[in-house]
Amino acid sequence: MFGSRWAPYAFIAVVLLLVLLLAKLVGNAQRKRVRKSLGLPENRRLSERDAQAFRAFEDTDMKLRKTYPKMSDTQRQSIARDVLRDKGILPKKKR
Secondary structure, X not given: OOOOXXXXXHHHHHHHHHHHHHHHHHHXXXXXXXXXXXXXXXXXXXXXXXXHHHHHHHHHXXXXXXXXXXXXXXXXXXXXXXXXXXXXXXXXXXX
């Protein structure tokens, strides 16, 4: 009746859903790792101050990534944390 016309479309749809799910999981894992390194709560909603610090860290990290593309992630994130601590956005010590 339907033949095999729908099979390629179903396969493409399943692959697309799996790719989107994988991207979501990788993004959540990265966000959790950054929160942990900043000393922010990992599994609950951020307060307004914490959310501002998180966004500032992401912005600073992105600027450093564009400026120094060959720098490792750990070095770049360490510099970003130091910059934000100097500006007073992050506390001097982890909570």
